[in-house]
Amino acid sequence: MSISAAQVKELRDMTGAGMMDCKAALKETDGDLEAAVDWLRKKGIAKADKKAGRTAAEGLIGTASQGASAVVVEVNSETDFVARNEAFQEIVRNIAAVALTTDGSTEAVAAATYPGSEKNVADTIKDAIGTIGENMSFRRSAKLTVASGAVATYVHNAVSDNLGKLGVLVGIETTGDAEAARAFARQVAMHVAATNPLALTPEEVDPVAVEREKAIFSDQARASGKPENIIEKMVEGRLRKFYEEVVLLKQSFVINPDLTVEQALKEAEKEIGAPAKLTGFVRMALGEGIEKEDTDFAAEVAAAVKS
Template sequence: MTITAAMVKELREKTGAGMMDCKSALTENGGDMEAAVDWLRTKGLAKAAKKAGRVAAEGLVGVAASGTKAAVVEVNSETDFVARNDAFQGFVLDVTKAALDGDGDVEKLAAANYPGKSGSIEDNLKDLIGTIGENMTLRRSAVVSVDAGVVASYVHNAVADGVGKIGVLVGLESTGDAEKLAAFGRQVAMHVAATNPLALSADEVDPEVADRERQVYSEQARESGKPENIIEKMVEGRMRKFYEESTLLKQAFVINPDLTVEAAVAELGKEIGAPVKLTAFVRFALGEGIEKEESDFAAEVAAATAGN
């Protein structure tokens, strides 16, 4: 039987075991998922299995920068309490530093050697799960690099140096003064943390998102009963405003709202005597996109005390 990547992924999510261990378990058991789970448990490779199904939406985002390259990672836990744990913070910092050697691929990062220890990052995460007693996941990773210039970083709601609730990277390409580039880059990173732009420029906005916006504006404009040529102009005007509000280069710079971010970049180029290009940004906000389980605390207490 062919063992697919989807099968390996499912087994990994069920057990918390490593990718190669999961593939071996499925191969040994002819693709039988339950038998593969038991095989991993027998081998002692599924020690995090009981915890792997629990929602992990808390944790920390970490950033690490080294001149022309920087990395950001998100490691999730079940509770905010764990985010204040020194061992967990140390793990996130170590993983973020290791991510500087990668390309942003989280699977490769998980399989990489853990800095200064034996075993992979994934293996050490499983050990941490066993020690702390909560489900944890290395959720995502990204890197930004430039040929010349700086990659600035910023952590919002930091609980320790380099780790917090929001992590931002901003790439600035230039041969100008690195110190001034870094200071400006940090300001832009703070701007990104505050405004959460959809993309760097209009060209980089997801076409599906842009089409959905255009459709909404078109329907709203048609309700006015105006001629089609007027409606078209109304829609284009609203789309321009949409891009001004949602793309980084066109947004009003929070540090100086009289300038767009694009204009502020041009001003910096004049100041340092060399062109500056804002090439990329990444923003990780802890837990975004994870569906959290809603609980009724009163109901839980009632259930726990029933019959007592």
């Protein structure tokens, strides 16, 4: 039988499922609306879409590496309980593995085929919502590659191999010993996890952030009543201090605070056996930037009792 657009729209309004899913449900049930709702629920599709409005700020960060490339991904869930679920952890591992086969962009990973399936990552996540029972989302991914050398990975608060609450990638280019380079880059990754630098070099710091700091320093210096030429030197000094705080290469190395990261890199070259250069880093913390809903549990219980 033919299914009208009005029928599809009505089912979509009732369940929140996608247009194609609604059309398939109506075809399978010969246009019976109630049966179509049940068909969607059995498939987990209506359930998934109903849950999709709930905030998913928990979950896991996953990393994977191969050769001179590494990736980090974030997959969110509503609760930390689900993040400890082995099925969820396997999904994050597989998405990280898939990310290695792409350019690492979030869009490319979402569209890539999930291992052992004909579906892409985005659709696999949607199916898993119905199976696991709460809202989940593949939020983002990033990839680092070097021409020669290594990309080290580090996961903080690990719950399993390469899975945790915070992931870092650090790229190091060298023609020397790749494993020695990776070992040093991993130390730098641990440093990045601890200090959260804004940029690798002073030149890469957001100009807006630099101008904001300069304006603050200038106002503070002028308040002291010093002449303009002295103010200029004071601002330069404060700006150097600012870079030491937020620029990776200028920061004191957490492994050896007597050295900056830049100086530690020079020392590491002896072990690596050739000049080495840090090319970039990615630091991904679980849930950063997600506005979590504040829930009043007592109010929820009271509302449930009244209803």
